[in-house]
Structure formats: C-alpha cells, structure tokens
Amino acid sequence: MPTIAVLGGGITGLSAAYYLKHLQPHKGAVILFEASSRLGGWINSEILRDGTRLEIGPRTLRATGAAGANSLAMAHHLGLENKIIPVRYGHPTTRNRMIQVGGELHTLPSSLKTAFQTTPPFSKPLVLSLLHDLRAAKVSNSDESLYSFVNRRFGSEVADYIIDPLTRGVFAGNARELSVKSLGKVLHEYEQTHGGVVKGALMNLFTIKKKDPLLKNELVRKARTEKWAVWSMTSGIGTLVDSLTNRLILDGVEIRKNSKVDTIKSDRGKMIIKCGSEISIVDHIISCLSSKDMSSIVGLNFQLKSFLEKIPFVTVGVVNLVYEGNSIVKQAAFGYLVPSSEPSNVLGVIFDTCAFPQENKTVLTVMMGGYWFNSLFGYNPSKDVLLNAAILEVHNTLHIKTEPCSAKVSILQDCIPQYVVGHTEAVENARQLLIKDNVPMKLAGNSYDGVGVNDSIMSARNAVMCLQL
Numbered sequence: 001m002p003t004i005a006v007l008g009g010g011i012t013g014l015s016a017a018y019y020l021k022h023l024q025p026h027k028g029a030v031i032l033f034e035a036s037s038r039l040g041g042w043i044n045s046e047i048l049r050d051g052t053r054l055e056i057g058p059r060t061l062r063a064t065g066a067a068g069a070n071s072l073a074m075a076h077h078l079g080l081e082n083k084i085i086p087v088r089y090g091h092p093t094t095r096n097r098m099i100q101v102g103g104e105l106h107t108l109p110s111s112l113k114t115a116f117q118t119t120p121p122f123s124k125p126l127v128l129s130l131l132h133d134l135r136a137a138k139v140s141n142s143d144e145s146l147y148s149f150v151n152r153r154f155g156s157e158v159a160d161y162i163i164d165p166l167t168r169g170v171f172a173g174n175a176r177e178l179s180v181k182s183l184g185k186v187l188h189e190y191e192q193t194h195g196g197v198v199k200g201a202l203m204n205l206f207t208i209k210k211k212d213p214l215l216k217n218e219l220v221r222k223a224r225t226e227k228w229a230v231w232s233m234t235s236g237i238g239t240l241v242d243s244l245t246n247r248l249i250l251d252g253v254e255i256r257k258n259s260k261v262d263t264i265k266s267d268r269g270k271m272i273i274k275c276g277s278e279i280s281i282v283d284h285i286i287s288c289l290s291s292k293d294m295s296s297i298v299g300l301n302f303q304l305k306s307f308l309e310k311i312p313f314v315t316v317g318v319v320n321l322v323y324e325g326n327s328i329v330k331q332a333a334f335g336y337l338v339p340s341s342e343p344s345n346v347l348g349v350i351f352d353t354c355a356f357p358q359e360n361k362t363v364l365t366v367m368m369g370g371y372w373f374n375s376l377f378g379y380n381p382s383k384d385v386l387l388n389a390a391i392l393e394v395h396n397t398l399h400i401k402t403e404p405c406s407a408k409v410s411i412l413q414d415c416i417p418q419y420v421v422g423h424t425e426a427v428e429n430a431r432q433l434l435i436k437d438n439v440p441m442k443l444a445g446n447s448y449d450g451v452g453v454n455d456s457i458m459s460a461r462n463a464v465m466c467l468q469l
C-alpha cells in the first residue's frame with residue numbers, strides 16, 4: 001500500500017488528508033507533517049475568558065460558487081450543520097460595504113438602483129462606467145495588472161474607489177501589481193473572448209450551465225434555498241479545524257506536529273523526507289506549505305525553487321478591539337476599506353459583531369499594513385504601535401471615544417501571497433515541471449490557487465483528485 005505525506009497542517013493540509021481518506025479513499029498510510037505545535041495555519045479563533053469570540057485570521061467562508069458548495073459539503077460530512085451561523089443575502093453586511101475617502105465613510109453602490117445614482121465619492125453614476133466598458137476596444141494580452149485593466153475598461157473612479165480598496169480588503173495588496181488573470185480571471189476571459197466585460201457577462205447569462213453534482217448535498221441545497229452569502233460557526237471557524245483533526249485521527253492519519261521538513265529528495269519514483277534526524281520514504285507528497293516555506297526546503301529542483309521564491313507575501317497587522325455594549329458602531333455594515341490614495345496606515349475595519357452579534361459586546365477588527373507594512377511600520381514594530389494606531393483609527397472615523405475592554409494585537413507575518421502579473425502561467429509551469437521530471441509531488445494551497453479558505457479546501461481536493469494511486 002502506498003504511503004502519502006501531506007506537508008503542512010493548515011486548512012489545505014488537513015483537507016488534503018481528509019480527501020485522501022474520503023474521496024479516493026486511500027487505504028495506505030497518510031502522514032501529515034506540521035512544523036509548529038498547532039494545526040489550522042492562519043485560521044485562529046480565540047474565545048476570551050468572558051466568552052467573547054475573536055477571529056485573528058479568516059472569519060467567514062463564502063457559501064456561493066463551486067468552491068463554496070465544496071466546503072459546505074465537507075462541513076455537512078463532518079456533521080457541523082448545527083454549529084453553522086449563516087449570513088443571508090440582504091443582511092446589511094452583504095449590502096453595505098463602505099470606503100473611507102477624506103476621512104468620511106461612503107457606501108459603495110450595491111444595487112441596480114444605486115448604480116443609476118451619483119453617490120460620493122463618485123462624480124457620475126456607476127452605470128456610465130459600464131457603458132464605458134461597452135465602448136472600450138478590446139486589447140489582446142496574456143495578463144496585466146488589475147488596476148490597469150479596470151482603469152482601461154471602466155475608468156479611473158472605478159479603479160481608484162472600488163478595485164484599489166477591494167484589492168486591499170481581500171489580498172492586502174496593491175492593485176497596480178496584482179494580476180487580473182489570476183484574481184479577476186472571469187473579467188480577463190470576458191474581454192479576451194467577447195471583447196468586453198459587460199458583453200461577456202451578458203453572453204454568460206444565456207449560456208446553459210452544467211448542474212454541479214455538489215448541489216445534491218443537503219447542506220448545499222439548504223444554503224442555496226435560504227440564500228446564504230457567507231457562514232461562520234458558533235465558536236468561530238476554528239471549529240472546522242478541530243472537527244477535521246478529530247476526523248483524521250479516527251481515519252488513522254498520523255499527525256506529526258513539531259515536525260519541520262528540512263530536506264526533500266526524489267529518488268527512483270519515491271520521495272525521501274528528512275525531518276530532524278528522522279527519514280521517511282513515501283510514494284507521494286502533497287505539499288500544502290506556503291511557497292515561501294516550501295522554497296526553504298533543501299533538495300528541490302533549482303527551477304522549482306526559483307519559481308517558489310518569486311511569489312511575494314505581505315504581512316498584515318490585525319487588531320481585534322472589544323467594547324462593552326452593542327451599540328458602539330452606528331452603521332450596520334460589513335465594515336469599511338481605505339483606498340491606497342488616503343494618508344492612512346489602515347487597510348480597513350471589519351464590524352465583526354454586525355454579521356455575528358455577541359451578547360452585549362461590540363467586536364471590531366482593524367487590519368493594517370499589507371503590501372505597505374514595512375514602509376509604514378518598519379520591520380519589527382511593537383504591538384503597542386499597532387494598538388494605538390487602531391484605537392486612533394476607530395476614534396477618528398467611527399467616533400468611538402470609549403476605551404476597548406479588551407484588545408488583541410497580532411502580526412501575521414507573510415500571511416497573504418500576492419498573485420502578481422504572470423502568476424497563473426508560473427504556477428502552471430511549476431506543476432508541469434514536476435510532471436516532466438516524474439517527481440511524485442503535488443503543490444496545493446493559497447500560494448497557488450486562490451487566497452480564500454474555500455479556495456484552499458478546493459485546491460487540496462484537486463490535488464488529491466489528480467493523484468493516480
């Protein structure tokens with residue numbers, strides 16, 4: 001029976017081990033190597049002594065799309081349906097996303113009606129920007145930056161006030177450097193195939209789509225019927241990690257924590273893994289490490305290593321602020337984002353308890369730095385600097401004058417990979433290189449296939465599906 005090693009105990013690694021046992025299902029041994037003493041990677045839910053829930057990393061999973069359905073099916077299989085808290089379309093957090101311009105908060109247009117109105121900071125209705133796309137000529141290219149694509153097709157206001165802040169709010173990144181092909185794949189495809197984004201979207205409306213087999217899953221159907229937009233769990237999304245871990249233990253997966261892989265070598269169709277003084281010989285590796293961690297492993301092919309080293313990462317300062325009472329924030333919204341043109345060290349603020357209320361408490365999360373972290377805060381800022389900046393931000397913008405009753409500051413070093421122009425081709429080349437050299441190893445995770453939790457779970461599933469056992 002073949003032995004498979006999964007590298008990394010974040011959500012991708014745990015999901016890969018889960019799929020090996022439930023999708024294939026793999027009768028041989030599965031060993032999961034995790035360098036640290038905890039599992040879950042960036043997912044980190046914390047319950048304070050008074051019962052307040054905080055999310056330090058990702059906080060919600062999208063319920064929509066194929067990847068959303070896939071995670072819901074996994075949650076269903078893990079028996080988590082009673083612990084899920086959904087947020088449905090129409091809830092203020094799905095409609096109200098704000099941006100801060102000149103210190104003032106403005107709600108981004110989110111309906112057909114608002115698209116026809118002129119709302120500040122825009123100087124014209126959004127619908128005119130859609131007309132701009134219909135008139136703009138097609139430019140054939142293999143990739144370009146998100147900012148230049150949107151600026152070209154929709155005009156500078158959409159690029160500056162929508163794309164720039166949204167890129168900060170998902171990737172903590174710079175829209176002028178990130179790739180439209182990797183992040184706005186559909187937008188790029190619409191232009192290349194149909195000559196424009198609006199034309200492509202209209203054509204897509206009339207295309208008959210294949211029914212997704214995942215729609216048969218009970219929880220997926222419930223989510224579709226009840227129009228779930230995103231979901232979390234009663235004790236935070238860390239429950240997904242705990243539940244997956246328990247399932248893997250029951251399935252007989254050997255979980256080796258505190259096991260940092262030092263060397264990987266491919267030898268006559270086998271993979272040799274060196275971890276401290278221990279050597280394991282396995283038939284296949286699914287690497288779910290970040291490309292950065294993977295590139296520091298000794299023994300990799302030079303070309304693969306140099307590709308992995310080229311994916312940049314950004315650091316995000318996360319400050320969770322807890323206040324007594326639940327009427328601290330006046331606006332019912334998801335939160336707000338700050339465009340890069342504003343003189344601010346803050347990327348955005350999430351109104352956590354607006355989506356998921358907690359008894360007599362308001363929880364806000366202030367996100368800082370990202371692409372700009374080192375230039376704003378230096379290489380090793382004290383946590384007090386970040387805390388003071390966060391308190392000042394909510395004081396100035398949300399007019400919160402009271403002190404938080406608790407606060408947690410975390411610096412998530414190199415947490416979000418940046419898909420710069422050319423990323424898609426580079427990932428494809430790296431995967432082809434492994435195939436060409438007959439290296440029995442797959443690459444999965446947020447360095448390659450999307451930065452969301454759903455994307456990571458889907459990436460693990462695809463890696464397992466590609467294995468020929």
Ligand SMILES: C=Cc1c2[nH]c(c1C)Cc1[nH]c(c(CCC(=O)O)c1C)Cc1[nH]c(c(C)c1CCC(=O)O)Cc1[nH]c(c(C)c1C=C)C2
Pocket residue numbers: 060061062097098166168169170171172230316334335336337347348349350367451452453454455
């Ligand atoms: C201000 C910084 C950040 C905020 N969230 C993140 C950062 C860096 C991280 C993040 N947010 C999202 C994802 C992807 C999750 C997924 O696709 O599964 C990540 C890694 C989700 C997200 N956040 C915003 C949007 C439009 C999305 C896309 C999916 C969705 O619609 O939920 C906007 C947004 N993010 C932040 C704020 C304050 C905000 C809008 C007001 C915080």
